[in-house]
Amino acid sequence: MESHVQVFLNKLSYASIAVATLTFFFLYLQTPETCVDPSDSNPKPHSRFPTSTCDFNPRYYASPNKRNRRIWSTKSWTTAVSSYAAFFKTFHISNHSRALIVSAGPGHSVVAMNELGVADVTGVELVDSPPLVSRADPHNLPFFDEIFDVGFGVYLDRALFPARYVGEIERTVRIDGLCVVAVEECGPRDVEKILRLFKKSRFVRAKNVTLAGEFRTGIIMKVESST
Incomplete structure (x- = not known):
């Protein structure tokens, strides 16, 4: 069988x-x-379907510089840059300041500071966007203590570890320097919760702003101690 x-x-x-x-x-x-x-x-x-893998025509390759120039000339880019510049003007950054921007994305805020006359601007993000933004973990910044005059965290509300995110910005900003963070637009109670994340800084003011088309609340702090 x-x-x-x-x-x-x-x-x-x-x-x-x-x-x-x-x-x-x-x-x-x-x-x-x-x-x-x-x-x-x-x-x-x-x-036309290729008859083999060798039958493809060469693809056009745009250099990073050319690609960036095309992006930077768009209306959405210039509008976003203008929104950051308007916010930065509210806390009067000196042209001689050293600025750090954390979660800088493609670099709108970096360009905004440059346009305001701040030449020494360092932008970092989990994914780099040359030449404006370098790759770095916002929870473990690769910078010495107290070397920046201004530290700006663009997306505190999206940080995996908010306390660590704030602590790293505070660590890298000198005494009397500014720590600035932005979160989704919120009221006084939520702002008070955010203030508890800061261990070395005092509250200066909070302001509802529009950044890159998003309604945000910017919170400005001043560093008072190094410990």
Whole structure:
């Protein structure tokens, strides 16, 4: 009985292989070279299927500088930069200040500070955006203590560890320097909770602002001690 079953299974396997082989050849023969009328003597490049991996035409490559210039000239970019510049003007940053921007994204806030005359601006983010923003973990900043005059945390509300995020900004800002953070727009009670994250700074003021099209609350602190 077992031998009959084995013979049947072998025949079934051979039949399956034969059907699969015939199906493959049928599909191969039916696959058109183009997805347009073959009689078209000048088909569009994107409409033709390649016949092999070597048949692709070279792709156009835009240099980072050219790509950045295109992005920086868009209305959305310039609008976002203007919104950050308007916020920075409210706390009067000196042109000689050393500024740190944490969670800088693609660099809107870095450009905004540069346009206000602050030349020494360091922007960091988990993913770098050269040449404006370098890669760094906002919870473990690769900078010495008290080397910046201003530290700005763009997205405190999105930090994985908010207390560590604030602590790192405070650590890198000198005494009498400013620690500034932005969170989703909130009221006085929520601001009070955020203030508890700061261990070395005193509250200066909070202001509802629009940054890059988002309604945010900016909280400005002043560092008073190094411990």
